Amino acid sequence: MSEYENHVKPLYDRDGNLHGVLLSPEIWKKAGKKISEILDQAQDKPASEIHQEPIEDWQMFKDYWDFKYPFNAKVSCRACGAESENWEEDSPRVFYLTNASLSGLLVFHCEKCGATVRKKHFKDHICLEATSHSGESCEPECIYPK
Numbered sequence: 001m002s003e004y005e006n007h008v009k010p011l012y013d014r015d016g017n018l019h020g021v022l023l024s025p026e027i028w029k030k031a032g033k034k035i036s037e038i039l040d041q042a043q044d045k046p047a048s049e050i051h052q053e054p055i056e057d058w059q060m061f062k063d064y065w066d067f068k069y070p071f072n073a074k075v076s077c078r079a080c081g082a083e084s085e086n087w088e089e090d091s092p093r094v095f096y097l098t099n100a101s102l103s104g105l106l107v108f109h110c111e112k113c114g115a116t117v118r119k120k121h122f123k124d125h126i127c128l129e130a131t132s133h134s135g136e137s138c139e140p141e142c143i144y145p146k
């Protein structure tokens with residue numbers, strides 16, 4: 001038996017039809033989280049549910065908008081240059097929301113390069129920062145909307 005067959009066993013019913021696939025606890029421990037995500041996608045669950053985005057916090061953030069400039073949903077990654085005009089509407093999504101706080105801080109995960117992107121809202125300007133997958137901080141970008 002190969003290593004693979006030890007961990008992944010197809011199960012057949014008595015007519016020889018594939019009934020299911022049995023995964024060993026060892027392989028599930030290593031890959032279960034990833035596999036669950038793929039299974040969720042295969043069932044067409046919305047991305048927000050798969051990635052468990054704090055959508056309620058995001059909604060609240062939008063509802064209580066009190067900055068001096070109009071609301072915008074732009075996100076850009078300083079680490080790899082990925083950009084989105086509206087992160088919620090990309091298909092496939094480039095940015096996943098990991099945190100939203102009423103104080104004005106939004107945290108995203110960049111799907112392209114794995115960086116953590118922070119969009120900080122101040123009274124009259126926005127700063128975008130990123131920490132790359134390997135932990136390096138990128139030069140922040142600040143935008144002063146009119």
Ligand SMILES: [Zn+2]
Nearest residue numbers: 077080110113
């Ligand atoms: Zn990126």
